[in-house]
Amino acid sequence: MAKSRFEYVKSYELPDILLPGTYIIARVDGRGFHKFSDAHSFEKPNDRRALNLMNHAAGCVMEDLKDVICAFGESDEYSFLIRKSSKLYNRRRSKINSTIVSIFTASYVFYWPKFFPNTPLQSPPSFDGRVVLYPSAREIRDYFAWRQADTHINNLYNTAFWALIQHGGLSTTEANKALQGTDSKDKNEILYSRFNINYNNLDSIFRKGTILVRRPIEPPQELTIPNESSGVNAKPVDETRPQVKPKRQEQYEGVTGELDILHEDIIKDGFWNARPWLLA
Numbered sequence: 001m002a003k004s005r006f007e008y009v010k011s012y013e014l015p016d017i018l019l020p021g022t023y024i025i026a027r028v029d030g031r032g033f034h035k036f037s038d039a040h041s042f043e044k045p046n047d048r049r050a051l052n053l054m055n056h057a058a059g060c061v062m063e064d065l066k067d068v069i070c071a072f073g074e075s076d077e078y079s080f081l082i083r084k085s086s087k088l089y090n091r092r093r094s095k096i097n098s099t100i101v102s103i104f105t106a107s108y109v110f111y112w113p114k115f116f117p118n119t120p121l122q123s124p125p126s127f128d129g130r131v132v133l134y135p136s137a138r139e140i141r142d143y144f145a146w147r148q149a150d151t152h153i154n155n156l157y158n159t160a161f162w163a164l165i166q167h168g169g170l171s172t173t174e175a176n177k178a179l180q181g182t183d184s185k186d187k188n189e190i191l192y193s194r195f196n197i198n199y200n201n202l203d204s205i206f207r208k209g210t211i212l213v214r215r216p217i218e219p220p221q222e223l224t225i226p227n228e229s230s231g232v233n234a235k236p237v238d239e240t241r242p243q244v245k246p247k248r249q250e251q252y253e254g255v256t257g258e259l260d261i262l263h264e265d266i267i268k269d270g271f272w273n274a275r276p277w278l279l280a
């Protein structure tokens with residue numbers, strides 16, 4: 001196609017390629033969700049419907065962008081880890097960032113009625129997004145530990161805060177004041193002695209957040225059905241591999257078949273040692 005004389009303005013779009021061979025974290029966070037959660041009568045301290053909707057929207061991102069290997073969500077935020085060898089959008093930062101925020105936000109709105117059938121949207125929810133690079137597995141481990149520690153700190157505070165209001169009859173100002181200067185031991189004690197709540201018995205989705213993990217796709221060799229495939233493109237069956245029952249490729253794709261939804265500790269080694277492909 002012939003170029004117009006205006007085409008030169010395109011050259012002002014500068015490259016924003018992310019450093020190759022580095023881990024990419026993209027995080028989205030709800031804008032003004034303190035207000036948004038009030039306007040839509042979220043249950044306090046934790047609205048399960050809202051968390052499920054966040055998890056679903058994150059699943060939509062992972063369904064669309066296969067290089068997102070795992071994700072962690074709490075409250076109104078979600079972090080996505082993109083494989084360090086990823087070539088997604090030629091690693092263009094703004095393209096990756098904007099696409100993730102857009103898929104997430106659109107999915108959140110699209111699926112809202114499924115999770116809040118009796119609560120019409122009062123205003124269009126929006127999310128901000130950022131992309132950060134990390135040089136090694138150490139920082140990725142610490143990044144997720146940071147977010148999960150944050151989940152714990154916030155949830156313990158919010159659980160105590162709302163117990164004082166909902167069961168203790170305090171005003172928000174009074175509850176705030178009652179918790180001033182308390183450490184986590186004090187908050188556990190308030191919950192247990194005054195409200196008979198054992199913090200450790202609360203649902204793990206509230207205490208640990210949600211981790212979405214992509215399981216490795218079965219290698220194609222194992223999907224080859226012997227005798228059925230022939231000709232030059234047929235792949236030999238490797239006898240040294242564990243032979244799995246042949247399944248159709250499609251069964252290995254799609255959110256439900258591929259993603260594990262977990263609410264467990266990701267600060268200690270166990271989670272990561274069991275899934276070496278996440279940091280490969």
Ligand code: ATP
Pocket residue numbers: 029030031032033034035037042043044045046047048050051075076
């Ligand atoms: P900003 O635009 O700066 O992010 P914000 O109001 O969204 O401001 P955050 O620090 O992101 O502030 O906190 C999100 C707030 O949204 C929480 O403090 C809580 O009040 C509310 N919220 C989010 N998810 C839930 C949920 N599942 N249940 C109850 N409240 C929630």
Ligand code: ATP
Pocket residue numbers: none
């Ligand atoms: P990419 O994801 O790379 O942007 P794309 O399919 O969105 O791919 P674009 O170059 O952005 O490609 O072009 C958008 C296309 O969407 C148009 O070529 C046209 O086919 C279609 N389209 C957009 N708006 C309209 C419209 N108002 N009426 C009819 N077709 C439209």
Ligand code: MG
Pocket residue numbers: 029030031128
């Ligand atoms: Mg924010």
Ligand code: MG
Pocket residue numbers: 029030031032033034076
């Ligand atoms: Mg927010």
Ligand code: MG
Pocket residue numbers: 029030075076077
């Ligand atoms: Mg937040």
Ligand code: MG
Pocket residue numbers: none
């Ligand atoms: Mg387009």
